[in-house]
Amino acid sequence: MRLIQITDCHLHADPEARSRHGVPHRQLERVVEAAARLSPDRVVVTGDISEDRTAASYAEAERLLAPLACAWCWLPGNHDEPGLMADRRPLHDTLDLGGRRLLLLDTQCIGQAAGTLGETRLAALRARLAEDGRPTLLAMHHPPVAVGSAWMDALGLTDAAAFWESLAGHAHIEAVFCGHVHQAFAGHGPVSSGRIPVYGCPSTSDQFLPGSADFAVDEAAGPGFRVIDLGREGLATWVERVEQA
Numbered sequence: 001m002r003l004i005q006i007t008d009c010h011l012h013a014d015p016e017a018r019s020r021h022g023v024p025h026r027q028l029e030r031v032v033e034a035a036a037r038l039s040p041d042r043v044v045v046t047g048d049i050s051e052d053r054t055a056a057s058y059a060e061a062e063r064l065l066a067p068l069a070c071a072w073c074w075l076p077g078n079h080d081e082p083g084l085m086a087d088r089r090p091l092h093d094t095l096d097l098g099g100r101r102l103l104l105l106d107t108q109c110i111g112q113a114a115g116t117l118g119e120t121r122l123a124a125l126r127a128r129l130a131e132d133g134r135p136t137l138l139a140m141h142h143p144p145v146a147v148g149s150a151w152m153d154a155l156g157l158t159d160a161a162a163f164w165e166s167l168a169g170h171a172h173i174e175a176v177f178c179g180h181v182h183q184a185f186a187g188h189g190p191v192s193s194g195r196i197p198v199y200g201c202p203s204t205s206d207q208f209l210p211g212s213a214d215f216a217v218d219e220a221a222g223p224g225f226r227v228i229d230l231g232r233e234g235l236a237t238w239v240e241r242v243e244q245a
């Protein structure tokens with residue numbers, strides 16, 4: 001089975017609106033075209049679909065994602081309005097992948113750029129992990145580990161320690177996939193969690209410069225997406241890029 005992750009589209013109601021380094025609508029269009037050519041079985045969009053928090057921006061997202069010949073779902077990021085997203089299509093918390101499942105975690109903290117799960121969501125996560133022993137992937141917007149950029153690390157998952165404590169002892173968790181970082185990233189959780197792999201994904205909009213202490217756009221990197229191939233022996237994952245628009 002092939003799963004594709006798309007993230008951080010930052011769309012406006014105006015399709016011609018520009019970001020710092022391109023036109024988000026055109027770039028998402030290119031990403032969807034490239035992703036569709038790889039014949040995914042499922043697509044997950046891990047937050048920050050909108051930049052201006054308008055109903056029109058989510059309508060544009062649906063229009064631009066429509067060429068995908070497979071089911072897709074989304075979860076909210078810090079820039080999103082979950083109510084407007086749900087008006088377009090349901091917000092799912094689980095995606096059935098046959099022999100596996102993908103749990104979609106909402107890390108949005110209203111009014112904050114950083115994310116949090118909180119005890120209620122963490123308790124629900126622990127219950128969901130205990131109820132099903134199938135190999136499990138987790139998708140979320142905010143990264144639960146440091147990515148090596150001081151300014152971004154201050155805006156990650158604020159209760160990451162509690163998150164990893166909730167995962168401890170669950171050997172069936174294969175990987176965590178996050179958005180928010182606007183760059184390709186590969187790391188892992190703490191030893192106590194079994195060093196679960198954590199993967200960040202390029203944005204379909206602007207890219208952030210890896211390793212930068214302060215905010216900086218990576219003008220050399222194009223928009224991209226992550227491919228996740230799921231096989232009997234585990235998973236393989238890599239990043240694909242498209243040209244800037």
